[in-house]
Amino acid sequence: MNHLKDKIEEYRKTFDEDAARVKDEKSLQEVRNLYLSRKRGYLTLLFEKLKTLKPEERPEVGKSLNGLKNYIQGRLQNLREEMAGPEETLKKVDLTLPGRKRYWGSPHPIHLFQQEIENIFLGMGFSIEEGPEIETDYYNFEALNFPPHHPARDDWDTLYISDDLLLRTHTSPVQIRVMEKRKPPIRIINPGKVFRKESPDPTHLPMFYQVEGLVVDHGISFAHLKGTLEYFLKTLFSEKIKIRFRPSFFPFTEPSAEVDIECTVCTGKSKECRVCGGGGWVEILGAGMVDPQVFKNVNIDPEKYSGYAFGLGVDRTAMFAYQIPDMRYFYENDLRFIRQFALK
Ligand SMILES: [Zn+2]
Known part of the structure; x- marks a missing residue:
């Protein structure tokens, strides 16, 4: 052995x-x-x-x-x-086997939708202005006619960085910055991120996108505001969409209005609709004529000039446009969801 x-x-x-x-x-x-x-x-x-x-x-x-x-x-x-x-x-090597597919990246659906909004306003002669996401109390509130301790400040839960610095709660500070630097005529939109101390739920996010607009010139009236927003909404949704203006209040506009469109999910026909709560209308824009006090804060004479301003949430509007029941889907990075919006 x-x-x-x-x-x-x-x-x-x-x-x-x-x-x-x-x-x-x-x-x-x-x-x-x-x-x-x-x-x-x-x-x-x-x-x-x-x-x-x-x-x-x-x-x-x-x-x-x-x-x-x-x-x-x-x-x-x-x-x-x-x-x-x-x-x-x-x-x-088996050359007849199919190759491995590579996926191309594509713009985020919110970014694409924001571009759609921007293009409509660019077509009407507006220009795009951007500003800082960290703002001072003055630009975010005071210059927009929210004096200290004004109750309207409580409408938004603000994220403060220090006593004077905060994450902007709206893109309106950009309007103040532009009016400080430039004399009318002004015709701008301000797209960008805004921040509020909110718990995420189907219709609220702590960070979302806004597009605001501002027009200042001689003889600007509420009729201009109404015509512009109607054209915008009909181009974005459809020629047939129903629109209504409701009186409202904002510190920086007088008079103010909220703009509703008919519910795109149920067109007002379902009492159980989760999107409109059965009411048949969804609020889409806040708007109004610029308050004379705001003009005084930036040294524009309210006797000579008038103007209007408006704002909408991009994510919220995209939700109605694409008939998505929950706004959080946009930020969960589920590729099965995101890829539906990819450029073909
Ligand atoms: Zn509905």
Whole structure:
């Protein structure tokens, strides 16, 4: 038995030496025959000698003999592949298999929808103005006619950074910044992110997008405001959409209005509609004529000039336009949702 075990070890060493000398198909075949030939191969002879051992000795020796056989076969196979070169390797690749698909990135649905809104206003001669997302109390509130301790400040839960710095709760501060720098005529929209201390739910988010607009010139009236917003909403939704203006209050406009459109999900026909609560209307815009006090704060003479302002939530409006029941879907990064809006 020990004699056989020694032989197995010996052949493992001599095979390694023989394999190292293989340089072509012919020498490969010679080494193969030397060890594995069915008639006189070294291993074939060792397998025959296995039969002469006592039955209880056979399993152990047989195991190491099989191990050596597998080792030699594997090594010869590797040598063959190494010699084959790239052409042979290519034959093994199935060129008829479909390729792996790569997904292209695309703009976020909210970004696309904001562009749609911007394009409508650009077409009406508005220009786009942007401003900082961190604002001072003055620009976010005071210049917009919210004096300190004014109850209207409580309408929005503000995220403060320090006593004077805050994350803007609306994009209206941009209007103040533009009016400080520029004299009328002014015709701008201000798109951007705004922040409020809200718990996310189907219709509220702590961060969302707004587009606000401001027009200041001689003789601007509520009729201009109404005509502009009607054109905007009909272009964005449809020519047939029903629109209504309701009286409202904002510190920075007088008179003020809220603008509703008919519910795009049930068109007012369902009492159980989750989007409009069965009322048939959804609020989409806040608007009004710029308060004379706001003009005074930026040194524009309210006796000479008048103007209107309006604002809408981009995410909220997108929800109605795409008939999505929950605003949070936009920010959950579920690719099955996001990809529906990808550019084709
Ligand atoms: Zn409805």
